[in-house]
Amino acid sequence: MDRNDKEWFGKVSGLVKETKAHFANDARERAAAGKLPKSQNIILNEKEVQGYWDVTRVLETTLNGRHQITADDLAAFRQNMRVAQKRFGGGAGITARQVINLAGGKPLEYLHPKDGMDSDIDKARREITRCLAVSAANRTVRFITNASPESDVQRHVVIVDFLAYEEACARLASMYKPTEKDCRKLADWMRKQKLAFDCDCGRHRYFFRYIASIGGFAAGRKETGYPKIRNPGLNGVACKHVLRVMSEIERSGLVLRFLTKHLMNSSEYKASTRLTQKQTEQEAKEQARTKIDVDPSTLIKARILLKKAKNALFQAQKNTPPPKKITTASQVKTKSVAEKLSDKFFSVKNGLFKLFGK
Ligand SMILES: [Zn+2]
Incomplete structure (x- = not known):
């Protein structure tokens, strides 16, 4: 296995300082980019x-092909924003389950x-398999x-704020x-409520923030800068790291243990909880x-099924020799593998359409 199996977590003692420095640098860079002359x-x-x-x-x-932004594009962006906001249901925060479901519903x-992983x-599910809650201050858990x-x-x-x-x-x-x-009962309730998140990766910064x-x-x-090049359709909701964290928040016993400890430490609405290197x-x-899968919703499962059928169809078509001259005998022949797979693909697709309208 790769390096991720061994000491993927590194040193945890400087984590808070390091994270603060990372996000401060991110904010500085963004502020400088916003101040550049027209x-x-x-x-x-936002005003534009x-x-x-x-x-x-x-x-x-890059909305509908790369081109210069027009007033029509701005109208499309505003419409995309309204659609996205409706998708998230309004109000502050989102639940871990919603994040996972929405990530599968309209993925970016x-x-x-790479290796068939396109979302x-x-x-x-396949690359980000390690996750731990290591430190917390009040409602913020790292x-x-x-x-x-x-x-x-x-x-x-x-970073996750448990609202x-x-x-x-x-x-x-x-x-x-x-x-x-x-405290465990309360922690179990708290992890199912709304939250807010942030990730230090580039995908979150440029595509999802x-x-x-x-x-x-x-x-x-x-x-506040619209992702006009990287994600103009406002698809998806979270990067792979956030999706792993959401799955663990929802179901991991270790996360429950950490949140329980944090609540036990809490007094007067405040607490600070950290794992030592040894505990980590x-x-x-x-x-x-403890293997926790990023639990696919019905919609994600259906999409996976559709993708499999599509891949199988593509392979079969690739392997099918070009058609010979049609004779009366070959016309009545039974269906080829590619034809059968094609039928299967369209029946899955139609089923999906009936269920979800996409
Ligand atoms: Zn990330």
């Missing part, structure tokens, strides 16, 4: 999307898929995940000498043994 500024800002558009401005989009596909959910084999970093940090933390603390305050069991911002679930800085090592071993 001739060099490539950010399509609203229609306050200087017609001499030259900016491109990779332009250059973040595929990659979260998770680390392994990085993919081709990444130039060792790990990624995903129900204060309510959990308030409930705790009204209990008579709350026990560990009480804008979506998290307009959807009301960005835990860090809000992105032990938990990493435990986590490697």
